[in-house]
Amino acid sequence: MVLRRTILGKAVLATAYNKLAAQLVGINTRFILLFVVWTGRSLGALGGILVAPITYTSYDAGIMMGLKGFVAATLGGLAAASAPSWAACCWAR
Secondary structure, eight states: OHHHHSHHHHHHHHHHHOHHHHHHTTOOHHHHHHHHHHHHHHHHHHHHHHHGGGSOOOTTHHHHHHHHHHHHHHHHOSSOSHHHHHHHHHHOO
């Protein structure tokens, strides 16, 4: 929804589809790419901060969480934001 309705989101989509065409219409693709990477890293860090207090630390701690995330994304699909959330809630136990 954010990608389709905001100017920044439309610039991200345009850069993702065709970087050269986005540059030709005046989009600063370097900024867009840096913004997307920064946003992804920030969300990953926030997820780690939120999950860290409720998980135990061991050598294989990430395997089950990664597997559950993969299952949730596969069942819910990656296109709709609500579907992976629903699937994650069902498979988190």
